[in-house]
Amino acid sequence: MLKNAFLTLLSLAIAIGGGGGSVWYALKAQDGVGAIRIGQWTAFPEIGTQAADPYSKARVAREGVLALGRAEGLSFIAERDAGGDQLRRECAYMIEGGFPTARFWTLYAADQSLGVVDTDRPRLAALQSYQVLRQPDNSVIITVGNRPAPGNWLLTEGFGRMYFVLTFYDTPIASSTGLSDVTLPRIVKAGCNA
Amino acid sequence: MRKLLHTVLLGLLGAGIVHIVVLMLVPEFSERDAWSRLAMASDLYKMTRLDAEAGGAPVVKSVDPLFYAAACRFDLAEGMVRIKAPGNVPFWSVSVYDRSGHNLYSFNDHSATGGVLDTVVLTPAQMIDVRRELPEELQGAIFVEAPIEEGIFVIRSFVPDDSWKPVVSQFLEQSSCELQDY
Numbered sequence: 001m002l003k004n005a006f007l008t009l010l011s012l013a014i015a016i017g018g019g020g021g022s023v024w025y026a027l028k029a030q031d032g033v034g035a036i037r038i039g040q041w042t043a044f045p046e047i048g049t050q051a052a053d054p055y056s057k058a059r060v061a062r063e064g065v066l067a068l069g070r071a072e073g074l075s076f077i078a079e080r081d082a083g084g085d086q087l088r089r090e091c092a093y094m095i096e097g098g099f100p101t102a103r104f105w106t107l108y109a110a111d112q113s114l115g116v117v118d119t120d121r122p123r124l125a126a127l128q129s130y131q132v133l134r135q136p137d138n139s140v141i142i143t144v145g146n147r148p149a150p151g152n153w154l155l156t157e158g159f160g161r162m163y164f165v166l167t168f169y170d171t172p173i174a175s176s177t178g179l180s181d182v183t184l185p186r187i188v189k190a191g192c193n194a
Numbered sequence: 195m196r197k198l199l200h201t202v203l204l205g206l207l208g209a210g211i212v213h214i215v216v217l218m219l220v221p222e223f224s225e226r227d228a229w230s231r232l233a234m235a236s237d238l239y240k241m242t243r244l245d246a247e248a249g250g251a252p253v254v255k256s257v258d259p260l261f262y263a264a265a266c267r268f269d270l271a272e273g274m275v276r277i278k279a280p281g282n283v284p285f286w287s288v289s290v291y292d293r294s295g296h297n298l299y300s301f302n303d304h305s306a307t308g309g310v311l312d313t314v315v316l317t318p319a320q321m322i323d324v325r326r327e328l329p330e331e332l333q334g335a336i337f338v339e340a341p342i343e344e345g346i347f348v349i350r351s352f353v354p355d356d357s358w359k360p361v362v363s364q365f366l367e368q369s370s371c372e373l374q375d376y
Contacts, residue, residue, distance in 0.1 A: 058220035
């Protein structure tokens with residue numbers, strides 16, 4: 001009798017704990033259903049639309065996101081460098097390569113909540129395409145770190161995990177099937193201040 | 195032993211069901227969605243700044259740091275809503291969201307006549323009424339048909355550098371979100 005009660009409780013515990021926990025985990029992971037991966041960059045083109053999958057819908061409701069519309073732009077998030085390591089605020093990185101067609105783009109370093117990294121200085125941890133210097137072949141090299149660097153410098157500060165958020169505004173890649181042959185810049189670790 | 199295995203399997207099956215049910219219920223019961231956050235910050239038909247620049251914590255998260263944004267909530271059951279913003283900024287884009295934060299329609303300054311933001315959000319039924327006789331003052335407006343009642347309208351505007359901050363701030367401060375009589 002007692003054994004039956006125990007077994008019932010065990011199966012209920014597995015059901016509720018496992019079910020709730022797996023939803024929580026699925027919503028926390030940056031990856032997931034509906035994601036498009038290009039190199040280290042991940043985008044959710046469907047997020048915030050009626051056509052989105054249930055996971056995206058739950059994430060939108062839980063985090064109070066108002067996602068960019070198709071005519072506005074498309075955001076890509078990177079959480080790892082080209083070597084597969086997690087991005088960290090105490091490390092220096094190089095972001096290099098070509099950027100797809102858009103009216104302009106913005107790039108910023110974000111913390112866990114995807115808000116911009118707090119630098120404690122007037123300079124924002126963000127860059128945009130009108131202010132960057134370009135190579136002769138129109139590609140861009142950006143140095144990320146807490147030490148000033150020549151060329152394009154994205155300031156970051158502090159310790160802990162970091163994300164890069166790259167958003168293209170008024171871009172053809174947000175609509176249509178243009179996403180298939182898009183290449184995005186590479187993120188290479190330059191060194192860490194341990 | 196077989197009983198234990200049976201229990202675990204049953205538990206896993208239950209976990210699958212709970213997973214699906216919880217996932218479906220999250221959007222229904224969330225008190226942290228964009229609508230609820232905006233409702234705490236301001237009334238219907240009132241443009242509210244979403245970025246932290248206007249003071250206080252940002253109302254809705256994950257706004258690009260190089261952007262300023264403002265939003266207003268509306269209820270089309272009370273009538274159509276007209277959104278206007280004067281001034282010239284480098285880039286603006288707008289989106290119409292339904293009650294649960296789904297993006298229904300968006301456009302940017304390239305779609306507007308002369309880059310001026312003047313738009314009317316209305317239901318298909320209201321659109322039929324308006325089409326019958328278009329009022330003079332709505333001639334230049336962009337009409338957005340949305341099959342919803344409650345909704346959110348968001349204006350986003352690009353701030354290329356610090357010198358644009360006052361201009362873009364003013365653009366958003368002067369934007370209006372009004373119930374349009376017809």
